[in-house]
Amino acid sequence: MKIRAAGLPGLFLVEIERRADERGYFARTFCAREFSAAGLPDRFVQSSVSVNIKKGTLRGLHFQRAPSSEGKLVTCARGRIFDVAVDLRPASATYCQWTAFELNEENKTLLYIPPGIAHGFQTLEDEVVVSYLMTDFYQPDLSDGVRWDDAAFAVRWPLPVTVMSKDDRSRPDFVK
Numbered sequence: 001m002k003i004r005a006a007g008l009p010g011l012f013l014v015e016i017e018r019r020a021d022e023r024g025y026f027a028r029t030f031c032a033r034e035f036s037a038a039g040l041p042d043r044f045v046q047s048s049v050s051v052n053i054k055k056g057t058l059r060g061l062h063f064q065r066a067p068s069s070e071g072k073l074v075t076c077a078r079g080r081i082f083d084v085a086v087d088l089r090p091a092s093a094t095y096c097q098w099t100a101f102e103l104n105e106e107n108k109t110l111l112y113i114p115p116g117i118a119h120g121f122q123t124l125e126d127e128v129v130v131s132y133l134m135t136d137f138y139q140p141d142l143s144d145g146v147r148w149d150d151a152a153f154a155v156r157w158p159l160p161v162t163v164m165s166k167d168d169r170s171r172p173d174f175v176k
Contacts, residue, residue: 007099010114056162060120079128080104089116
């Protein structure tokens with residue numbers, strides 16, 4: 001696998017290396033030694049999946065407040081997503097900046113999102129499945145988010161939003 005920095009400090013793209021034959025292909029998506037050597041966490045404690053039925057569905061922008069140290073390793077197992085990371089770390093040189101990547105079932109690229117970065121995505125087609133590994137256990141009392149359309153970030157989502165949770169739609173404006 002190839003691990004490379006991805007724009008915001010601590011954000012990394014993980015590109016798998018496929019070993020293909022007549023059956024299909026095989027690829028490693030995680031290796032503790034390689035992650036550790038690249039400065040990434042080598043321990044994940046929770047795994048989750050997000051199934052999204054309709055193109056244009058938007059989830060996010062979510063994060064866990066301190067003292068949680070939740071990092072996420074995200075991949076799109078089926079379909080395509082526009083995956084967004086927003087830096088919410090006040091001491092960061094990229095504070096309030098965002099970056100985005102297309103993750104899809106063809107490229108099988110993974111995105112590591114460190115603690116302090118809000119994460120969200122929009123589906124680019126119907127029937128999308130997104131898989132997550134987390135470095136810390138989910139703590140509902142530390143769960144938070146920022147508005148997907150907040151002017152403080154000005155994320156340029158590629159499609160009109162078709163489906164969004166009531167919680168995501170009602171997030172307050174971000175205050176620096």
